[in-house]
Amino acid sequence: MLTANNFPEVGRIRTQRFDRGVLTAVADASGLSEEERKQLETSIRKAGLALDGVSEVRVAITAAKSGPMVIAVGSGKGGVGKSTVAANIAVALARAGHKVGMVDADIYGPSQPTLLAAPGRPEAIEKVLQPVETPFGVSLLSIGQLVPAGQALAWRGPMASGALAQLVEGNWADRDFVIVDLPPGTGDVQLSLIQKSKPAGAVIVSTPQDLSLIDAERAVDLFRRTDVPVLGLIENMAGYQCPHCNEVSDPFGQGGAEAGAARLHIPFLGRLALSSSLREASDAGNPPAAGEGPAAKAFADIAGTVRTQLEKSRG
Ligand SMILES: Nc1ncnc2c1ncn2[C@@H]1O[C@H](COP(=O)(O)OP(=O)(O)OP(=O)(O)O)[C@@H](O)[C@H]1O
Numbered sequence: 001m002l003t004a005n006n007f008p009e010v011g012r013i014r015t016q017r018f019d020r021g022v023l024t025a026v027a028d029a030s031g032l033s034e035e036e037r038k039q040l041e042t043s044i045r046k047a048g049l050a051l052d053g054v055s056e057v058r059v060a061i062t063a064a065k066s067g068p069m070v071i072a073v074g075s076g077k078g079g080v081g082k083s084t085v086a087a088n089i090a091v092a093l094a095r096a097g098h099k100v101g102m103v104d105a106d107i108y109g110p111s112q113p114t115l116l117a118a119p120g121r122p123e124a125i126e127k128v129l130q131p132v133e134t135p136f137g138v139s140l141l142s143i144g145q146l147v148p149a150g151q152a153l154a155w156r157g158p159m160a161s162g163a164l165a166q167l168v169e170g171n172w173a174d175r176d177f178v179i180v181d182l183p184p185g186t187g188d189v190q191l192s193l194i195q196k197s198k199p200a201g202a203v204i205v206s207t208p209q210d211l212s213l214i215d216a217e218r219a220v221d222l223f224r225r226t227d228v229p230v231l232g233l234i235e236n237m238a239g240y241q242c243p244h245c246n247e248v249s250d251p252f253g254q255g256g257a258e259a260g261a262a263r264l265h266i267p268f269l270g271r272l273a274l275s276s277s278l279r280e281a282s283d284a285g286n287p288p289a290a291g292e293g294p295a296a297k298a299f300a301d302i303a304g305t306v307r308t309q310l311e312k313s314r315g
């Protein structure tokens, strides 16, 4: 039989049976891209055939997806680069071959339509909003597509929650992952959104300053209270990348966020320097994760770590 010793991905095997030389295995491919599903099948076959007495391996990959896996991106306070990081993680996941959706739930400053250069408004079919395709393989529903800038800000809690529910309940059926860019803060709107979208995991974005780390702590607490596994902390605007020589310097020192993550008992997912080219590209609707520079590599790494943590947290 396949065990952790002969098949490292044994956690994906749901059932296996061995009968007269035939090994039959059912594996769960949730969260994997098309290519990875094929790889999983191939490696089960290979590992199975390497076992004594196995002459044939039959593999069933469970295709019945229970809908996309939702990843919430939160921060205790505003302006830490949460939306920028969320957009680029989404693009990096799409680049890795996943079908990715984005829910921009930030009623205070919906910025995903700009970050992802999303054209137009979503259509509703039988009252279900249809996400708008962006040039980066990420489909988007944003509060900014539904109301003029600034208007949502005046909403009271229940009204905001109602509108946000429509985004969460959009047509996401074909997506592998849906990223939810939460409004900053840890109040009722965030709480009801988390209850609605039932994230499989949460990512916290923080800047190096202590104050925002205290805010990050509040965000961690919000997810703990709602039983959402915290996948880890991303430190944004960590150090300064010189626009001339690209060297990163650390006017505020280094390691604060790592220490903070350790103190909160959550994984550290990576850091991004304060960089004017990142800001300019983001403002122009060219997410750096879609490009070729060092930022693309940084976001690909972070997205990979997010996925690893997600798999760990699901056991
Ligand atoms: N690493 C970075 N380097 C330079 N600029 C950055 C970086 N990350 C984000 N920014 C810029 O900082 C500003 C705020 O970023 P962003 O909108 O992503 O933050 P936010 O936390 O979502 O804010 P809000 O609370 O308003 O939703 C934007 O102009 C963005 O381009």
Ligand SMILES: [Mg+2]
Pocket: 082, 083, 084, 106, 109, 111
């Ligand atoms: Mg934002």
